[in-house]
Amino acid sequence: MLGKDDLLRFYRMMQTIRRCEERLAKAHQQGLIPGACHTYVGQEAVAAGVCAHLRKDDVIFSTHRGHGHALAKGVSPRELIAELFGRATGCSRGRGGSMHLFAPEVGLMGTTGIVGPNILQAAGAGYSFKLLRSDRVSAAFFGDGAVQNGAFHEGLNMASIWKLPVLFVCENNQYATEVPFRYASGSPSVAARGQAYGLPGVEVDGNDVLAVHAAAGEAVERARKGGGATLLECKTYRTRPHAEGMADFGYRSREEVEAWKARDPILRLQRQLLEKGLAGEAELRAIDQEVEAMVDDAARFAEASPWPDPATAADHVYSESC
Amino acid sequence: MLGKDDLLRFYRMMQTIRRCEERLAKAHQQGLIPGACHTYVGQEAVAAGVCAHLRKDDVIFSTHRGHGHALAKGVSPRELIAELFGRATGCSRGRGGSMHLFAPEVGLMGTTGIVGPNILQAAGAGYSFKLLRSDRVSAAFFGDGAVQNGAFHEGLNMASIWKLPVLFVCENNQYATEVPFRYASGSPSVAARGQAYGLPGVEVDGNDVLAVHAAAGEAVERARKGGGATLLECKTYRTRPHAEGMADFGYRSREEVEAWKARDPILRLQRQLLEKGLAGEAELRAIDQEVEAMVDDAARFAEASPWPDPATAADHVYSESC
Amino acid sequence: MARREITFMKATLEALSEEMAKNPAIFVLGEGVGKRGGNFGTTTGLYDLYGPERLCDTPICERGFIGLCAGAAMTGTRPVVDFMFSDFILDAVGEIANQIAKIQYMSNGRLKMPVLLRGSIGIGHSSATHHSGSYYSMYAHFPGLRVAVPSTPYDAKGLLKRALNCDDPVLFLEHKSLLAAKGPVPEEEYQIEFGKASVKREGGEVTVVAIALMVQHALKAADRLASEGVSVEILDPRTVSPLDTEAILKSVRKTGRLLIVDESFAPCGIGAEIAARIAADGFDDLDAPIRRLNGLHAPTPYSPPLEAAVIPNPETIAAEIRRLLEE
C-alpha cells in the first residue's frame, strides 16, 4: 500500500518535472536553448508513476519528449538544463540537447530524435537481462505516433515470443505533432493491440499517477519474475505546443486544451493529498519552494557552465579498444 | 453461384501451376535454372481462388514464392519458365528469375526477393486507384513470415485509415524457411491481427479453393465498392522444400508433410467434382493432358529461347524521359 | 521589369503548386503536409486547393509510405514524399534502393517510377544528430536514382519542376540553412536539366566544386580571396546523380587546381567521386593534388561550438584554397 511518503515523492517528482519544463520553456524564449525543446507538461504522472518502480540498474529508453523520463530516472535538473543549454556539464556533455539525453549511470540509456528505435532498444536490454539471468527490467516510453511505426510491431512481437522483461509505455497524448491519433491509427485503442502480439495490454488514465503506478507495478513485477513484457497505454495530453515556439491551435482547440488542463495530474494529486488529509497546503508549498529553488539553482548552474571544447568535437566516434 | 465451368477453370489453373512447378523442380535438378526456385506446390488453391475475382486491370504484388500468382494472373507458362531459365523471352526478359517476375501487361506488378515491400506496394496501387476514382483493386500475396515484419504493420494500418481497395492475402504455410510460425509470432492467428488495424480479418482453409474463392469474393467486392481493405489468412502448407535443392526434414517431419499431402487442394477439388457428378474422370484426365502439353511446350519454348544480349545489361536503369 | 526575388522555399512551393495544378495525378504524402502546410511551409495553401487526398497526412511510418509510393507510381499516379528531415527516411533505404530504384530496370523498362522524395538536409541551428543528415552521397551510389541538391531558389524551382516531369525517382534535398535565402526567380516557366552544373563564379586560378550550402560559403570565401588578388571559379553540380563531369573537367583544364567542398562525410562521399573522376580524366590538367574539404567524420553534435567545429565555413574554405594555391 502506498503511504503518505510515496505520494509526496510522486508530488515532488512531478513538480520537479513541471518546473524544469517551465524553466526550459522560458529559457527557450530567451534564446538560451539553441535547438529544439519538447516539453512534457501535462504528462508528468506517467514518468513519475512508472519510474517509481525502477531500480537504478533498471534501464529506460525514451524519445524526443524525454525530459520527464530523464528526471524521473534520476538525472538531476542541473544536468538536464545544462544539456539543453549546450554546456559541457550537461548529461550528454552538450552533444545531445533536448532529444539526445544520455545518463547510463542512472539507467537512462538514451532518448532518440527518430521515432521508433527506442522501442527496439528496450527490447534489446530485455534480451541482455534475460541472457545474463538478471532480474533487471527495461522500459521504453513512446508516443501514440510511434504505434503506427514498424518498430512498434517488430519490437513488441520479439519481446513477446522471447518473454523479455520489458515495459512498453505508450503515452497516448492524442497527437503526433499535429496529426491526431484517431486519424493515424486503424484502431482506436493502443492497449488492445497487445493482443496482436500475445501481450497483456493495459489502458490506464495517464493523468492519474496512482493509476499509472498501480498498473506499472504489476507490469514490472511480471517482468522481473520472468513473466515477460507488458504494453501499457497511458491516456494523457500535452498542454504545451509540440515543441516550444510552435503554433498550437491550427489542429486543436483552446477549449480542448483547457479541458485537459482541468485534469492536470499535479493538481489532481494535490487535491487527493489534501482531501485525504495526507498533506496540508503548507507542506505542499514547502515542497514547491524546494523544487523551485532546485530548478533555480540548476538554471544558474547551467548558464554558468562552460561550453564544450571544440577540439573534442570528434572524440568518441570510435572506442579506444579497436 | 459457382457452376461446373468455374470449378473446371479452378481445376485447370491449379493443375497448370502444379505441373509448371513440377517441371521447374525437375529443370532445377537438371541445371536448367541458374538461380533459386521456390515452388508453390500445395498452395495452388490460394492463387487460383483469389485471382479468379481479379480483372486484367487489377494488380497483384507477390513474393519469392510467386510462380503460382503469376500464372493465375495471366502470365503464360512459356514466359514463366523462360524467365527461370534466364532467357530473353521470360516475363522479366531474364533480368529476374524466380523471385522477380514482372508482367505489368496482365497486372503482375512484380514479385520481390525481399520480404515485405510488396505489402506496401499493394497499398500504393490502392492509393492510386482511390485517387484516380477507379474501381480497380490491388492484392498483395505474402507468407506468414512477412506478418512479423514492419511492412505488414505499416501497410495494413495505412490501408485501413485511407480505406484503400486492397486485399492482403497471407498464405500461412506455417514456416518461414525453417522457422515455424508458432515460434515467430506472438499471436497464433494472423486473421485476428486485422483488429489491430480496424480491418476485417478472415481465416479460411487455404487448401479449399471454394472457401478461398468465397472469402476473396467478399473482400474484392468490398474493395471495389469503396469499403476498404481486407486481411485474408489462408491456412495452407507447402509440400516441397523452401527452395529446390534444400533439405526438408530438419525442421518438420515426414509425417507432417504426408498429412498435408493428404489434404492436397487439387485432389480435394477433383474429389468434389467427381462426387458432385460435375465431371468424370475422363474429362479431368483430358484437362490434365492439355495442361501437360502446354507445360511441355513451355519448357521446350524456354529451352529454345535465346539468352539476353549482354550489351543490354545496363539498359533501363533510368527512363528515357529525363 | 525588376527581377523578382523570392525565397528558396517559396520557389519550391511555386514549382509544386504549378505542377499540381497541371497534373491531377500528383499527390503529396507526409506528416503535416495537409492543413498544417508542411513542417517547412513546403505545402502552404495547397490543402485548400487540392484537398486531403492530394495532400495526405501520414502516420509516422516512413518505410511504409515510401514503399507505398512505389506501388502508386507503378499504377498511374505521381507521388511526392515530403519527409521533413533526411534522417527520417533511413528507415526506408530498403524501399528506396532495392525497390523504387530498381523496378524500372527489373521490369525491363515496362514500369515507370516517378517518385519524388523531397526534404531537408544539412547541419545547422543545433539540430543535433538526428536532424542534420545529408546522405546525398549514399543515394548517388545506388543506380536508378536522381539526386538534386540545389543551392539557389532559381535552381531549386527549375530542378523541382524537372523532377515532376521526369519518370525516374528523384531525391530532392534542400539544405535547411538555405530555405529562407532569397534569390531571383523569373515568373516564366522553366526547367533545369539534371546533370548540368552551374558556374556560380568565374575565376582562373582554382576550381572549387561545392554542394548546397557550401556553394554560398565558397562564394563568401572567394569574395574574401578576390580582395587578396586570388581568382576562384566556383561550380555547383546541382545534381550529384547524374554528375556533370564535363563541366568540372573544363574548369580544371583552365585552373589546374581543384578543391571540393562538401559539408557531409568525406569517406565515399561525392567529393571522393569528383576527385576520382578528375584524377582519371583530368590528370594531365592538374598542377597540384586534388583536395577535399569536408565536415568531420563524426555524428553531428548539438552544442553550438561543437556544431561549428564539424563543418566547413568561409574561413576554413579560404584557408584551404590558399593552401592549395601554394602546392
Added chain:
Amino acid sequence: MARREITFMKATLEALSEEMAKNPAIFVLGEGVGKRGGNFGTTTGLYDLYGPERLCDTPICERGFIGLCAGAAMTGTRPVVDFMFSDFILDAVGEIANQIAKIQYMSNGRLKMPVLLRGSIGIGHSSATHHSGSYYSMYAHFPGLRVAVPSTPYDAKGLLKRALNCDDPVLFLEHKSLLAAKGPVPEEEYQIEFGKASVKREGGEVTVVAIALMVQHALKAADRLASEGVSVEILDPRTVSPLDTEAILKSVRKTGRLLIVDESFAPCGIGAEIAARIAADGFDDLDAPIRRLNGLHAPTPYSPPLEAAVIPNPETIAAEIRRLLEE
C-alpha cells in the same frame, strides 16, 4: 607440420565458436541460426553447444532485431547478427547509421556498442538483384562503423576474432563466391587489426587495390600478365573503414600507377575514396591517371550472360592494367 587449409566459412565458424566459448555474453541472432546452423553454415553445431538463447532464431524483422542489438550491446551483452544477405539489412540502415553507429559518440564514450553484423555480399550464382548487394561503401561513409571485407580464410578468421574483441560496431561482409574457397589458417590463436592492408602479391609496375572477390580475380589477372612480363602489385585493404591509406601510398610510391578494382557501384564507392586519397597525398608519385574498374552502375540481373556482363573478371582486369600501363 603441414600447413592446415580450411574454407573461408570454416575459418569464420572457428572464430565465432572460439569466442563464444570464451565469452558467454556473445549471442547470435538471425533467421535459421539455431538448429539449422545458418543459411551458409555459419553457425553449424553451435546450437547444440550453446542453446537457443545464444543461437536465437528470429522472425523476419531485420530492422527490429538489429535495433534490438543496440539495446543489448549497451547493457552488457555482445550481439552478433547473422543476416544472410546484405540486401536484407537495408531496412535497418536507420538503426545502423543513426543509432548503432552514433551511440558511443552521443553518450560521450560512456556507452559501448559491440555489435557485429555479419553476412554475405556480392554478385554471383544468378542470385539476382535482391541477393547480390554489397554496400560496404555505404557503410564506410557513415562515421562510427568498422567495415571488414576479407578475401581469404586467414584474413576472415583474424578479422572476425578482432571484431568479437572490439567495442565498436563492425560490419563483417563475406563474399558469397569466396565462402567455399580454401586457404591456410594456423591452429594458433591470432587476430588481425583493422586498418591494415595486406600485400597479396608484390610487383613493381602497377598497384592494384582490390576488394573481396576482386582480389582473387586480380591475382589471376596478375598471373596472366606476369607471363607477358608485367609486374603487378596487389593490395587488399581488408577493411574499408578504417582504410589503410599508408599502405596504398607506399605501393604507389614504388609503382607510380594505381588501379582500383571493386565489383560494386563506382559512384561514391570505396574506389572513389581510394582514388581521392591518392590524388591528394600521392599526387607527386603518380605517373599516370588513377583508374577504377567497377561493376556496372545497374541493378544485378539474373540471367548468366547479363550477370557476367555487370562485373569485372580476370580478363577485364588484365585489359585495364594493360591500358593503364600505356598511359
